[in-house]
Amino acid sequence: MKVDLNSLTRNFILQEGKRGSADPNALLQAIKEVLENVRPRSRTDKNRILVAQAHLREVISSFRKLQERVNLLEEKLQVLEEISTMAGGSVEGAAAPLGIKDEKDD
Numbered sequence: 001m002k003v004d005l006n007s008l009t010r011n012f013i014l015q016e017g018k019r020g021s022a023d024p025n026a027l028l029q030a031i032k033e034v035l036e037n038v039r040p041r042s043r044t045d046k047n048r049i050l051v052a053q054a055h056l057r058e059v060i061s062s063f064r065k066l067q068e069r070v071n072l073l074e075e076k077l078q079v080l081e082e083i084s085t086m087a088g089g090s091v092e093g094a095a096a097p098l099g100i101k102d103e104k105d106d
Contacts, residue, residue, distance in 0.1 A: 003038060028060050 035053050040046035 003034065005034075005038075008034070024063060028056070028063065032056055032060075 035049055038049055040049055
């Protein structure tokens, strides 16, 4: 069975925006499996596949780091939203910093 990587890549890129919310982890896993199942016909093909696999490992690593960062930022956003909700959005009547006199005191 011949796998046409060019047409697979082209279809992937063209259909990328139409799929909705495909799981990036599943997509990376599918690419990894395709690369593992490709049978090179020459030493050059084998080297290309090895380079593609190395690049894929880098992409997976970068994706994991980005996902961790997104999770951290989402947690921070949730905390900020909770603080904002507790404050009620109003700062009127809040205590002034120490050392600052209120205009009414003069």
